[in-house]
Amino acid sequence: MLFDQSKNSVYRDVFAGVREIDNLMSVNIPSSDVSRINAAAGIERVNVHKDTFTVIERAVFFAEISSGAFDPSVGPLVSLWGIGGDNADVPLREEIDNALSMINWRDIELDAQTRGVFLKRKGMALDLGAIAKGYAADKAAEIIADAGVKRAIIDFGGNIVTLGEKKDKSAWKVGIQNPNKKRGLYFGVIQVNKTDRKRTIVTSGVNERFFEKDGARYHHILSTSTGYPVNNGLLSVTITADSSTDADALSTTLFALGYEKGIKLIASFPGTEAVFVFEDNTVRTTQWANFTITDNSFEFYNMQE
Ligand code: ADP
Numbered sequence: 001m002l003f004d005q006s007k008n009s010v011y012r013d014v015f016a017g018v019r020e021i022d023n024l025m026s027v028n029i030p031s032s033d034v035s036r037i038n039a040a041a042g043i044e045r046v047n048v049h050k051d052t053f054t055v056i057e058r059a060v061f062f063a064e065i066s067s068g069a070f071d072p073s074v075g076p077l078v079s080l081w082g083i084g085g086d087n088a089d090v091p092l093r094e095e096i097d098n099a100l101s102m103i104n105w106r107d108i109e110l111d112a113q114t115r116g117v118f119l120k121r122k123g124m125a126l127d128l129g130a131i132a133k134g135y136a137a138d139k140a141a142e143i144i145a146d147a148g149v150k151r152a153i154i155d156f157g158g159n160i161v162t163l164g165e166k167k168d169k170s171a172w173k174v175g176i177q178n179p180n181k182k183r184g185l186y187f188g189v190i191q192v193n194k195t196d197r198k199r200t201i202v203t204s205g206v207n208e209r210f211f212e213k214d215g216a217r218y219h220h221i222l223s224t225s226t227g228y229p230v231n232n233g234l235l236s237v238t239i240t241a242d243s244s245t246d247a248d249a250l251s252t253t254l255f256a257l258g259y260e261k262g263i264k265l266i267a268s269f270p271g272t273e274a275v276f277v278f279e280d281n282t283v284r285t286t287q288w289a290n291f292t293i294t295d296n297s298f299e300f301y302n303m304q305e
């Protein structure tokens with residue numbers, strides 16, 4: 001994180017705010033709202049914190065507009081694959097089918113009055129891994145802006161938020177992860193508009209978390225129709241938007257939907273742009289993505305639609 005003033009109290013407030021979100025939404029914390037919801041699947045409704053409710057509502061919205069390609073009830077499939085953990089392995093077909101039968105965002109019952117969440121069937125489980133980090137990034141940006149900080153760049157491991165412009169009055173330039181390389185190696189740059197008070201850049205890709213077996217790579221964005229890691233020719237999708245929550249959800253959604261459907265969907269989000277990277281090293285961006293290629297092993301197309 002980088003601020004124009006390094007007031008310790010701001011750092012402390014940001015870390016506390018982010019930790020609070022983790023304590024509410026992590027599936028790895030037994031007392032979290034999400035863990036409580038999952039433990040009560042098929043049994044009873046659980047009342048949750050307003051932040052948790054907001055994120056689940058938004059996740060269900062993205063499930064609806066993607067016809068379930070993005071689905072926060074993907075939990076059973078995520079834990080079955082265990083990608084990113086020590087014992088990740090390819091599950092049996094039967095186990096995959098069983099997990100798939102538990103996934104359906106329509107069986108998430110939300111009650112706005114009480115902020116109640118009910119998973120209708122036993123064995124269902126929420127996983128907010130594709131959206132909660134974006135929400136935490138938005139929260140951090142809000143805390144920083146409320147403290148009166150005029151310019152900052154916040155990096156949440158793949159989720160970037162910029163506030164204001166740089167000290168020398170130039171626009172922020174953010175490197176975009178090369179999906180063929182290890183973290184920190186860029187293949188292009190997105191330039192943030194100087195007039196944007198707040199902007200976010202979020203990437204979902206095959207190189208974030210994966211394991212390899214028998215020469216095949218298994219990454220962590222899972223298809224809710226096949227039960228396997230999404231395999232559609234994409235290596236990564238980067239979204240730039242005002243809301244990091246939406247950008248996080250959209251990067252995963254567009255990755256899961258694939259290029260053709262993805263580019264149609266993003267057209268309904270004004271001010272939101274996308275950069276798609278394909279296995280054949282071609283790159284396509286939406287018209288106003290403000291993207292410049294820096295690695296010439298990629299072929300670049302700006303789609304003027
Ligand atoms: P990152 O963790 O690198 O920011 P993403 O935002 O793309 O990556 O989210 C990937 C995570 O989202 C997975 O680790 C898993 O927890 C969850 N997930 C995987 N597949 C789906 C899906 N089809 N819909 C919703 N969430 C998913």
Ligand code: MG
Nearest residue numbers: 130248249252
């Ligand atoms: Mg995401």
